[in-house]
Amino acid sequence: MTEPKRRGPRQAEAERNDRALLQAARQVLAADGAHASVAAIAAAAGVGIGSLYRRYRTKEELFQRLAELSLDNWNQAAEQALADDDPWEGLASFIVACAEFGQGSLAPIAGTIEVTKEMQAKSDRSDELLAALIERAHQARVLRPDVTAIDISLLIEQFGRSPALDQLRKQGREDLIEAAADAHKRVLTIAVDGLRACHPRPLPGAPPTDRLFTERWAHEAG
Amino acid sequence: MTEPKRRGPRQAEAERNDRALLQAARQVLAADGAHASVAAIAAAAGVGIGSLYRRYRTKEELFQRLAELSLDNWNQAAEQALADDDPWEGLASFIVACAEFGQGSLAPIAGTIEVTKEMQAKSDRSDELLAALIERAHQARVLRPDVTAIDISLLIEQFGRSPALDQLRKQGREDLIEAAADAHKRVLTIAVDGLRACHPRPLPGAPPTDRLFTERWAHEAG
DNA sequence: TACAACCGGAGTGATTCGCTCCGCAAGTTC
DNA sequence: GAACTTGCGGAGCGAATCACTCCGGTTGTA
Numbered sequence: 001m002t003e004p005k006r007r008g009p010r011q012a013e014a015e016r017n018d019r020a021l022l023q024a025a026r027q028v029l030a031a032d033g034a035h036a037s038v039a040a041i042a043a044a045a046g047v048g049i050g051s052l053y054r055r056y057r058t059k060e061e062l063f064q065r066l067a068e069l070s071l072d073n074w075n076q077a078a079e080q081a082l083a084d085d086d087p088w089e090g091l092a093s094f095i096v097a098c099a100e101f102g103q104g105s106l107a108p109i110a111g112t113i114e115v116t117k118e119m120q121a122k123s124d125r126s127d128e129l130l131a132a133l134i135e136r137a138h139q140a141r142v143l144r145p146d147v148t149a150i151d152i153s154l155l156i157e158q159f160g161r162s163p164a165l166d167q168l169r170k171q172g173r174e175d176l177i178e179a180a181a182d183a184h185k186r187v188l189t190i191a192v193d194g195l196r197a198c199h200p201r202p203l204p205g206a207p208p209t210d211r212l213f214t215e216r217w218a219h220e221a222g
Numbered sequence: 223m224t225e226p227k228r229r230g231p232r233q234a235e236a237e238r239n240d241r242a243l244l245q246a247a248r249q250v251l252a253a254d255g256a257h258a259s260v261a262a263i264a265a266a267a268g269v270g271i272g273s274l275y276r277r278y279r280t281k282e283e284l285f286q287r288l289a290e291l292s293l294d295n296w297n298q299a300a301e302q303a304l305a306d307d308d309p310w311e312g313l314a315s316f317i318v319a320c321a322e323f324g325q326g327s328l329a330p331i332a333g334t335i336e337v338t339k340e341m342q343a344k345s346d347r348s349d350e351l352l353a354a355l356i357e358r359a360h361q362a363r364v365l366r367p368d369v370t371a372i373d374i375s376l377l378i379e380q381f382g383r384s385p386a387l388d389q390l391r392k393q394g395r396e397d398l399i400e401a402a403a404d405a406h407k408r409v410l411t412i413a414v415d416g417l418r419a420c421h422p423r424p425l426p427g428a429p430p431t432d433r434l435f436t437e438r439w440a441h442e443a444g
Numbered sequence: 445t446a447c448a449a450c451c452g453g454a455g456t457g458a459t460t461c462g463c464t465c466c467g468c469a470a471g472t473t474c
Numbered sequence: 475g476a477a478c479t480t481g482c483g484g485a486g487c488g489a490a491t492c493a494c495t496c497c498g499g500t501t502g503t504a
Contacts, residue, residue: 013482017482033330035461038462049483049484050465050481050482051483058463110389150405151405151408155412158384160385163326164376164438171438173437180434182430183373183376186425187377189416189425190369190416191377191416194415199415201415203408205405205408208404208408211401233449236450239451259493260493264453271452271495272496275493275495281494
């Protein structure tokens with residue numbers, strides 16, 4: 001997809017900047033929500049605004065690229081999880097990988113950007129992979145029997161950002177960021193253990209619809 | 223605190239407006255984060271901007287009142303939980319009550335408003351109540367032994383808002399709001415079950431510091 | 445009809461937004 | 475080292491949005 005061949009130090013710097021931009025965009029989006037400004041993203045990446053706009057023609061284009069990369073990360077994590085022989089370990093590592101990547105940062109821009117064909121295709125694939133992961137875990141009886149794919153998706157979204165971490169980052173408290181990340185991991189471990197098939201009481205309410213996801217991303221449906 | 227005596231239908235309307243404003247403020251704050259505008263809050267409450275500013279002299283005053291009410295709700299839930307004879311049920315109901323109230327909405331305004339003496343006093347009391355709740359659960363051996371009060375606070379903060387719910391509300395999809403709330407409750411149930419003392423593996427990393435909370439609320443500490 | 449209480453929202457200056465444009469530094473070729 | 479290319483940072487622009495003020499209208503009372 002992207003050619004690894006680099007012809008000089010300028011292109012290498014450009015590539016570093018691009019990576020920093022995307023990571024900064026995720027962090028600022030998590031901290032500021034939908035109102036995240038391009039100036040804040042560029043500043044967080046340690047890059048000028050001009051450099052941002054040389055790579056992405058508009059703010060929307062940057063966000064679309066971000067969404068695509070998140071889906072790539074999701075699918076890659078799901079494939080690795082399926083390659084794990086242990087159905088439980090596979091599922092657990094998938095959830096942790098998605099949450100730590102910052103999958104939840106994208107929630108606030110749902111509905112504000114146009115869904116490209118690439119995004120749609122990757123999203124369809126992610127649905128299949130997740131369904132397979134869960135089906136396998138159910139068959140092995142390691143996953144709570146009434147947990148659905150939507151439940152897992154919502155769990156990942158819920159842990160896809162850490163309020164404490166996001167805010168400390170915004171305040172520039174670099175000294176506490178690692179502690180916050182560790183703490184977030186602890187809470188996530190707790191939640192994942194709650195998915196195990198050792199809890200007798202059923203989950204409350206009816207299983208959720210996938211409309212909770214699909215409809216949120218509909219563009220210009222006002 | 224507030225006098226229940228009402229002298230006419232005008233005061234009744236004013237009181238209804240006040241309640242609507244506070245609830246709307248929580249929802250808009252959850253959806254828009256720190257950039258939440260007073261216009262959006264007033265609109266969500268179905269109230270004019272003028273009415274908002276008749277009750278609260280500034281945006282900060284509204285947010286301070288909101289923080290106080292959240293602490294009140296926290297403390298009341300904790301007292302009710304301690305009144306429950308079952309240590310586990312008490313703790314679980316406390317967590318659910320705090321999460322459903324929308325405790326997490328306040329995270330984005332930490333550090334942006336001045337902490338009043340009333341807020342500080344109520345916060346101190348909430349620390350004591352939570353410590354007692356957890357101590358009791360530990361002694362009864364129903365709570366994972368290495369779970370700390372900070373872990374629980376972070377869990378409540380994490381579930382104090384629902385990304386899906388917040389965004390659907392912002393999009394005006396009233397038809398899906400109830401489904402999103404139910405789904406959020408399911409995921410919260412999963413996480414709470416992860417707190418039970420039936421999980422042999424210890425939590426990763428060191429127990430978190432309370433600095434993750436205290437320092438975030440320091441005002442003008444730039 | 446006169447009055448009082450309270451409402452909604454247009455208007456205001458200040459700020460912030462997405463984005464353009466340009467002067468400059470670093471690397472490459474003679 | 476001069477000429478040229480490539481990518482950089484950020485000042486500046488019109489438009490949009492912000493917190494907040496102010497006032498004309500509506501509702502209930504006499």
